[in-house]
Amino acid sequence: MTWEYCEQWSNLLEEPMAPMSAAQAAQRHAAGKLYTAVQSSGGNGSPLLRVEVRLETGYVSVIFMDQRGRDELSCTFSVVGNRLFLQAVTFYSYGDSEECGGYAVVESLETYEFQQGGVVCRTLDEAGERHRESRSGIDVSGQWENLPDFVEYDFLIRRERS
Numbered sequence: 465m466t467w468e469y470c471e472q473w474s475n476l477l478e479e480p481m482a483p484m485s486a487a488q489a490a491q492r493h494a495a496g497k498l499y500t501a502v503q504s505s506g507g508n509g510s511p512l513l514r515v516e517v518r519l520e521t522g523y524v525s526v527i528f529m530d531q532r533g534r535d536e537l538s539c540t541f542s543v544v545g546n547r548l549f550l551q552a553v554t555f556y557s558y559g560d561s562e563e564c565g566g567y568a569v570v571e572s573l574e575t576y577e578f579q580q581g582g583v584v585c586r587t588l589d590e591a592g593e594r595h596r597e598s599r600s601g602i603d604v605s606g607q608w609e610n611l612p613d614f615v616e617y618d619f620l621i622r623r624e625r626s
Contacts, residue, residue: 465512467615468502473514475566478533486615493614496520501617515617524548524612526620533565534558537623541609544580550607550625552577578607 469489470480480502484492492499496519504511510533516525522543530536535556541548552575559571572590579585585598609619 465503466506468504470500470502471498472516473500473502473511475533475535478510478565490614493517493519501615503621513621515620517612519543519611524620526617528621528623532562532568534563534568539620539625541620543611546611548609548611548620549580550578550609553625578602578604580604 467486468480469484469486471482471484472480474481480500484499489499489501498516498518501515501517502511503513503515510531511529513526513528516523516527518524524541524543526539526541527535528537537556538552538554539550540552540554542551554573554575556570557572557574558568561568561571563569572588575587575589577585577587581600582602582604583598583600584602584604585596588595606625612620
């Protein structure tokens with residue numbers, strides 16, 4: 465697996481915006497400034513995932529991409545103290561669409577939002593309708609992660625979470 469770095473990823477163009485070297489991305493990481501790390505299997509294939517980091521605003525996100533370069537699963541973390549709390553997980557469904565990247569129309573979105581106090585809200589947006597439910601008293605202790613060092617994303621890029 466290889467990593468490349470940029471300021472942001474363009475879903476429409478399916479390419480990095482403002483590419484940068486690993487050294488430049490490491491400087492941005494240390495300063496808390498925005499950068500995106502894009503992982504691919506090498507060659508000219510679609511990226512597998514991207515990690516967006518902006519510690520100065522308390523934001524880290526991992527976006528897993530499907531074989532067509534579309535967002536498939538996103539995990540958004542907020543910085544709390546010196547740790548990360550998994551704030552939201554969103555699943556994207558495109559139905560039978562074969563469109564690629566940012567041109568694909570999302571058929572449904574299912575989002576789980578976690579609160580540190582043990583409340584979980586599930587929202588399903590499908591066919592122009594929104595369904596929302598929430599539960600309290602949920603154990604969210606498994607939603608915490610350590611702040612990553614530069615390029616040490618292994619614990620963040622797990623698809624399976626508790």
